[in-house]
Amino acid sequence: MSEPAAERWDDARLAALLPWPAPDANKYARGALAVVGGCARYPGAACLAAAAGQRAGAGYVTVVCAPESLAVVRGFRPSLVARSWEGWQAADLPAARPARPAAAVVGPGLDPADDACARLALAVLAAAASPLLVDGGALAALATGEGRALAAARAAQGRVTVLTPHGGEAARLARGARIGGDAAADPARLAAALARAYGAVCVLKGPDTHVSDGARTVLVDRGTAALAKAGTGDVLAGVVGALLAQGASLLEAAVLGATLHAEAGCAAADRMTAIGVVPEDVVDALPEAVRRLAAAG
Numbered sequence: 001m002s003e004p005a006a007e008r009w010d011d012a013r014l015a016a017l018l019p020w021p022a023p024d025a026n027k028y029a030r031g032a033l034a035v036v037g038g039c040a041r042y043p044g045a046a047c048l049a050a051a052a053g054q055r056a057g058a059g060y061v062t063v064v065c066a067p068e069s070l071a072v073v074r075g076f077r078p079s080l081v082a083r084s085w086e087g088w089q090a091a092d093l094p095a096a097r098p099a100r101p102a103a104a105v106v107g108p109g110l111d112p113a114d115d116a117c118a119r120l121a122l123a124v125l126a127a128a129a130s131p132l133l134v135d136g137g138a139l140a141a142l143a144t145g146e147g148r149a150l151a152a153a154r155a156a157q158g159r160v161t162v163l164t165p166h167g168g169e170a171a172r173l174a175r176g177a178r179i180g181g182d183a184a185a186d187p188a189r190l191a192a193a194l195a196r197a198y199g200a201v202c203v204l205k206g207p208d209t210h211v212s213d214g215a216r217t218v219l220v221d222r223g224t225a226a227l228a229k230a231g232t233g234d235v236l237a238g239v240v241g242a243l244l245a246q247g248a249s250l251l252e253a254a255v256l257g258a259t260l261h262a263e264a265g266c267a268a269a270d271r272m273t274a275i276g277v278v279p280e281d282v283v284d285a286l287p288e289a290v291r292r293l294a295a296a297g
């Protein structure tokens with residue numbers, strides 16, 4: 001199947017999407033974001049996603065993590081609301097309501113090789129009524145037969161989903177959906193094929209990032225190799241999740257989120273050098289990325 005050429009969105013279009021809070025906003029009106037992740041082995045990934053979600057504007061960020069990870073999350077940033085996933089039900093995730101938008105991110109810091117993490121990811125896929133971003137270890141669960149069936153059920157129910165695979169995760173998703181040949185070799189085509197196969201918007205990460213809803217594909221190529229460091233993908237998940245939590249549409253949240261993430265990487269590299277940037281610097285540079293985009297637009 002031939003694909004239309006990838007679009008590029010200009011700064012004016014992207015700047016118009018920035019989620020400035022209304023003067024009478026409260027923390028609930030600004031969007032609730034739940035990050036489900038952070039197993040005992042990887043608490044840092046959930047911390048990074050949640051902190052990025054705060055910096056990208058979400059009003060109320062909760063981390064649902066392994067009991068062993070609670071102290072790490074609270075110590076990392078006391079303004080995060082942390083709760084254990086023991087005794088927690090995925091049905092407890094807030095649904096988006098008028099004037100009370102919400103979204104969930106599942107996967108940062110879920111171990112792709114761990115059965116309990118896979119069960120948790122599948123439970124979230126089954127229950128989350130709000131927009132759901134699937135990242136990290138949850139993508140391994142999504143690529144299974146049960147995960148693909150749950151993705152199809154979500155799409156049939158009108159529940160919306162964003163996937164943020166890196167190259168390895170995209171290959172796993174492609175194998176699960178039997179996508180091969182030319183479609184798997186070209187990132188723009190692969191992003192579109194994954195979006196169609198999983199009924200989702202796909203953000204295929206790499207030196208260039210391709211965002212596709214299956215019909216339209218947008219290229220975001222303003223990043224920096226400073227971002228090639230473990231944990232920056234978790235930051236991206238939190239940024240896009242926060243934009244979804246503030247009510248942005250899927251494609252707009254994904255393209256604006258990938259742009260702010262890339263700009264934050266550049267701003268962080270300006271301060272810390274492309275050698276020295278760590279994911280925490282990218283989180284802290286998000287306000288500078290917002291300023292740069294607002295000024296350019």
Ligand SMILES: NC(=O)C1=CN([C@@H]2O[C@H](COP(=O)(O)OP(=O)(O)OC[C@H]3O[C@@H](n4cnc5c(N)ncnc54)[C@H](OP(=O)(O)O)[C@@H]3O)[C@@H](O)[C@H]2O)[C@@H](O)CC1
Pocket residue numbers: 041042043044045046107108109110111112135136137138166167168169230231232233234
């Ligand atoms: N501080 C923390 O707590 C951190 C925690 N993290 C958390 O760790 C969990 C596991 O995530 P993960 O990406 O480390 O492993 P996984 O999904 O099993 O992929 C493994 C295989 O995929 C490939 N591959 C990897 N990257 C690729 C790329 N860019 N482009 C192409 N291919 C790529 C590569 O295969 P290879 O090329 O070696 O054959 C690799 O062996 C997840 O929950 C995440 O959130 C991390 O975010 C780091 C910071």
Ligand SMILES: Nc1ncnc2c1ncn2[C@@H]1O[C@H](COP(=O)(O)OP(=O)(O)O)[C@@H](O)[C@H]1O
Pocket residue numbers: 165166205206207208209223224225226227228229230231232233234235236261
């Ligand atoms: N050379 C590069 N140039 C621009 N962006 C990059 C480059 N390498 C990685 N990135 C970005 O950094 C992030 C890495 O995400 P990912 O591989 O999931 O890391 P992790 O799982 O460790 O958090 C992605 O957003 C990707 O687009």
